Amino acid sequence: MERRYNFNAGPSALPQDVLSHAQSELLNYQQQGMSIMEFSHRSKEYQRIHDGANELLRELLEIPDDYEVLFLQGGASLQFSMIPMNFLHQGYMANYLLTGSWSQKALTEAKKIGEAYIGGSSKEADFKRIPDLNALKYGENDAYVHLTSNNTIHGTQWKSFPQRKESTFIADMSSDILSRSLPIDQFGLIYAGAQKNLGPAGVTVVILKKDLLSEIPDNLPTMLDYRTHVDKKSLYNTPPSFAIYMLSLVLEWTKKKGGLKEIEKMNAEKTKLLYTTIDGSKGFYSGTAEADSRSSMNVTFTLPSKELEDLFLKEAEEEGFVGLKGHRSVGGCRASIYNAVPLNSVQALSDFMHTFHHKHNI
Structure with a gap:
């Protein structure tokens, strides 16, 4: 499986x-x-x-x-x-x-x-x-x-x-x-x-x-x-x-895995990858948290329109991504990258976000 x-x-x-x-x-x-x-x-x-x-x-x-x-x-x-x-x-x-x-x-x-x-x-x-x-x-x-x-x-x-x-x-x-x-x-x-x-x-x-x-x-x-x-x-x-x-x-x-010291390094790498993808999109993806308060566990972001967000979530699910819909109280998108989420999963999400951006850039 x-x-x-x-x-x-x-x-x-x-x-x-x-x-x-x-x-x-x-x-x-x-x-x-x-x-x-x-x-x-x-x-x-x-x-x-x-x-x-x-x-x-x-x-x-x-x-x-x-x-x-x-x-x-x-x-x-x-x-x-x-x-x-x-x-x-x-x-x-x-x-x-x-x-x-x-x-x-x-x-x-x-x-x-x-x-x-x-x-x-x-x-x-x-x-x-x-x-x-x-x-x-x-x-x-x-x-x-x-x-x-x-x-x-x-x-x-x-x-x-x-x-x-x-x-x-x-x-x-x-x-x-x-x-x-x-x-x-x-x-x-x-x-x-x-x-x-x-x-x-x-x-x-x-x-x-x-x-x-x-x-x-x-x-x-x-x-x-x-x-x-x-x-x-x-x-x-x-x-x-x-x-x-x-x-x-x-x-x-x-x-x-090396205890908290190594886990923290791994999480920092995942966090950097995802926020770099968001910030490098020139506004196509927008992080919802202010930069100095950003979570290393829950990365929240929006797209330019509700229609694009819905399409993003639909295509993401078709590609095997689960859990990217933001909380019902705030909407948007959210990627929770806890310790057990491997770097290759975050890399795959980053790649998907780049591809989606290029397909639907407005």
């Missing part, structure tokens, strides 16, 4: 080596006569996978010892509620930095729990850029400051993160975790749905500084209390075992 060029925003491409490995073990995991999906989550076989994924993620991201790593369910969307439930207390306010739809959704959920305000936003610029670090506002009663590191819909990304020793920063890194080196110790909590760079949908990674656990109130529902999952090492209830197994394979693949 010929593989298609997968540029889906999520669930997104997985490394072909990982898929092949999983396929080889699907019916008979390590000659145990069972699929990994059939093992008890209390078994020694699954425990090795669970612990190995935790250790490898710590190694690749250089997570300090004073942080917990959790494997939860519910996606980033559940974290929108869990975070204020655990850390937004009476007399304090949550500070949200708005850069797109997902940070807006996180703010909406926080306001259902307690008081929250906007400390910075690029909404007035249609979320085409990241807010100026020097223009961000903070309050003395901030419970935490929340940001979304990469914005899949609008194609923007924080290139450097705000720092303030008085503030606890929390970040939704669902769409760019594991794509570049990260200053973990600048954050109190990082969370990420797996379905972009970490693995398939179904597991959510939470990286939590241990000293925040003492701030959690005692009246929370058991499953919504981070301490529950810390105490039970993410095994309070049945975990998404197959998703964590796949996560472990993706982490092994990342390590074999």
Whole structure:
């Protein structure tokens, strides 16, 4: 079977080596006569996978010892509620930095729990850029400051993160975790749905500084209390075992590729190729994000007319390209070039864009 060029925003491409490995073990995991999906989550076989994924993620991201790593369910969307439930207390306010739809959704959920305000936003610029670090506002009663590191819909990304020793920063890194080196110790909590760079949908990674656990109130529902999952090492209830197994394979693949240093180089090469194609088209393709805020994961662009965009997407699909339609809320086109998207796929897209440009230049 010929593989298609997968540029889906999520669930997104997985490394072909990982898929092949999983396929080889699907019916008979390590000659145990069972699929990994059939093992008890209390078994020694699954425990090795669970612990190995935790250790490898710590190694690749250089997570300090004073942080917990959790494997939860519910996606980033559940974290929108869990975070204020655990850390937004009476007399304090949550500070949200708005850069797109997902940070807006996180703010909406926080306001259902307690008081929250906007400390910075690029909404007035249609979320085409990241807010100026020097223009961000903070309050003395901030419970935490929340940001979304990469914005899949609008194609923007924080290139450097705000720092303030008085503030606890929390970040939704669902769409760019594991794509570049990260200053973990600048954050109190990082969370990420797996379905972009970490693995398939179904597991959510939470990286939590241990000293925040003492701030959690005692009246929370058991499953919504981070301490529950810390105490039970993410095994309070049945975990998404197959998703964590796949996560472990993706982490092994990342390590074999040379870790974050090499992954970041590979992503930079893909990003440069695609943005050069857009910028060199003399306006036929127009990037929607401002140059200094462009995402290295989600490349968003438009064509001169809706008719040409529709034709571009139609012909692209006929050539084997998948997932190039922009989010329904903004339209246009989007190529998500996560870690697992190989350079040859991006080169093929660039070649197709050049060909389409020459055929339909106006």
